[in-house]
Amino acid sequence: MYEQILHLGKDGFLMCHLNFPKSCVLDSVKWYKDCREIEGERFTSREKKLLVQNVSAEDGGNYACRARLMHMGKQYVVLNGITVNISSTLVVDCNITDTRDNTNRRCWTVNDTLVDTYYNESKRIREGFESCAAFQEHTSCTVNITFLEVRMEDYGLPFTCRAGVSAAYIMLELPAPDFRAYLVGGLGALALVAVSAVCVYNIFKIDIVLWYRSAFRSTGTIEDGKLYDAYVLYPKPQSESQSHDVDTLVLKILPEVLEQQCGYKLFIFGRDEFPGQAVANVIDENTKLCRRLMVIIDPAWGVSFGLLKNMPEEQIAVYNALIQDGMKVILIELGKIEDYTSMPESIQYIRQKHGAIQWSGDFTEQSQCIKTRFWKKVRYHMPPQRYPPSAVQLQKRAPSNCTAGPELGSRKKNCPFMHG
Incomplete structure (x- = not known):
């Protein structure tokens, strides 16, 4: 009966110690556990070895290897019993074949010192018991060494198994990085x-x-044949009471912020065309000279009157230019619009493709601070600025104080001059 060790969670093997003279023929080695022949994908028999994959705690127990032996024309059955223990420590076996009359000591050493002596204090690494089997012409022995704990100082040391003048050694190496x-x-x-x-x-x-x-920021001009950064399209309300907010935004606040503070050039119909020009020609010619189309929508009347359905022909010309030239659109809502289904399809398309910016000011000088979220969004959608305004002009035209708006709190602060 031999004792052998398998290590938990690793692959290992059991050795069948059936050693006979060369005149004996050994074949048909079979393995058994608890008197039952071993089967399964984890077990592979190779000559005198039984390979065990992914060792589990259930793999411990009593094993036997059984084989046929032919000697001088006669057939025999030979059997080797093995007790298997499952260990989570590192155990290394040293198998020694020696002559029967050799009395040399078999042992493990490290740095020319017996392992048990070298690790006498910690007892982390110990030499195991020796087991031998005597045969007619030789002796087969196994002596192992057990590593209960491995430290950095153990790496690189030669652990040597000695049997007289013969020796074999192992050396622990740091695992390769994964x-x-x-x-x-x-x-x-x-x-x-x-x-x-x-x-x-x-x-x-x-x-x-x-x-x-x-x-x-670039100080040059854009060579694209355009004269204006944006064409401002705003619908004309039917009553004077409806026009105040829209006119304030379009004719006062937009020029104050985008033109005076940021240096953009806007074309606003009703302000920039020459008297006597045909409306359709003015709109058609000037939309082709603009880089953006800015559309203002007032929900107070835009939905009920059907925006663009009853508006002058110049507004339709702008949308024709939009479709032909593929201009980028900035859609500004003066209030929250929940339903766009009553809007023209062109407005619905713009809303779906480009989104909308909702006005958050109150049509006073406090709404002219370019640091508010609303003006940041507008400037983001405008083309990059290339011709900055005069600093003197900015100081004259920009408001001295402004409220940051809902996004920046309600405290008063100076409105900085920012370009681009």
């Missing part, structure tokens, strides 16, 4: 950084773009 773990971790970290960057950009996209334009 590059797959580093790769997976690196890719995971990279993905996290990318997702975080995307989230941060989506949250602060407008501020980042405006800062970039301001920091790296």
